Amino acid sequence: MRPGERPEIANLPLFREMQERQRERIFTGSFLQAFPPQLTLFELGQYPDFLHVLVDGLVELHAHSAGRDTTMRIVEPVTSFILAAVVTDQPYLMSARTIAPSRILLVPAALVREVVKDDPALMQATMRELAKAYRDMVRALTDMKLRQSAERLGNLILQQEQRQGGTGKVRLKAEKRVLASLLGMTPENLSRAFGVLGNHGIAVNGAQLTITDRAALEAFVRPDPVPGDPP
Amino acid sequence: MRPGERPEIANLPLFREMQERQRERIFTGSFLQAFPPQLTLFELGQYPDFLHVLVDGLVELHAHSAGRDTTMRIVEPVTSFILAAVVTDQPYLMSARTIAPSRILLVPAALVREVVKDDPALMQATMRELAKAYRDMVRALTDMKLRQSAERLGNLILQQEQRQGGTGKVRLKAEKRVLASLLGMTPENLSRAFGVLGNHGIAVNGAQLTITDRAALEAFVRPDPVPGDPP
């Protein structure tokens, strides 16, 4: 582990409040591993072996069935993922693959379940994390059901802009094809959606976006009625 | 509370494992209230006052924004709902209304949060419940993104048939218009989707459905690659 990384992981909402002794158990039982891009980490249907914490890189969670495939979430560092499958010991509902060279902390699933039982602070943090994940999914589903594609794209841009500091500039971290799948559309239509947003306050230059007219953009995208949870 | 109901509530996965003393705190601080149909219980954006436990009747959770509205979940008794908003003390992401005369146990949200802190078994049950809710939402989102409307309907029928005892008969509990919204389509298209399923092993008679050819139905609907969690 590189200097500064262990504190960064220990400072995650999930691990921040727990007893130092239990945290030590977690860390000594885990290991950090590097993966090349385009590598499948696990497949939907498998039972969870590890809680994953993305330390560096980029990971795509996707679901697939009967030849169709859709991106469910793009995980940025530093974040844990697939906590729900681990705590309930039920099969993954999504597959995961790296989309950039990535380093991931692997915490044995059984160890997580054990320590959760022994450490109330960790259990509470897990509860909060799951509640947040649930609420994120509720938002994603309403987004899909209530908005059409260009509106979804506009909202995603607004969210990313907030996450990236609110400077009016947004850099897309994933390929546009992946982004399209995340938004539930085809690459062709994503391209056209960017075209539409050109008339509503967005300028596109490759992966670099600029919000040129925030008011116009917000008027177009039907922003969430309930403002986002703080990160 | 009617005879037999208190044990039934106490036996919910959420409350089953907790200490009797803490459970007593929950029950004495709560009250059971009856509501007529078509009554709004709470609105999206409000802060949660109560954890709700539907004891009898039927409740619809729905989201809305900019004049559009979509059903997110139909709650059947006996089930708790909006647990995530309560434990995190964040605004509801969905509104709730009764769609039948209903009786609901109202547990003050602050009391829930307090008792959760004091009772590890309740906290663990809450964690599990949230994990399940999260996984249900993942399924709902993949359903919406990967399947088209008649396939979604067919899958819902198969799930309901399991929940109702696997007898090959399914009775729809909600109006078809609500069902349509839950499935992300219009009433007109739901009607047509039933027509399509007529060629794939389903017979419709009002709200009473019969699975006449399970193999044909399963071939048509692209069943989930990961079998459902046990209830």
Place this chain on the structure above:
DNA sequence: CGAACCCTTGATGGCGATCAAACGCCGTGG
């Protein structure tokens, strides 16, 4: 008995998917 309201059926239109092809970027290999 009548009047909503729900469900159904038909006709039309729009959003987004699919098919097809050209462009641009980038890495490789000559």
Place this chain on the structure above:
DNA sequence: CCACGGCGTTTGATCGCCATCAAGGGTTCG
């Protein structure tokens, strides 16, 4: 260093699923 080839993206043309608009039957409730 440049030519080539592959892949992601863009643009255009067409198709299909589903929404919308419209109207008719059936049921329920006042």
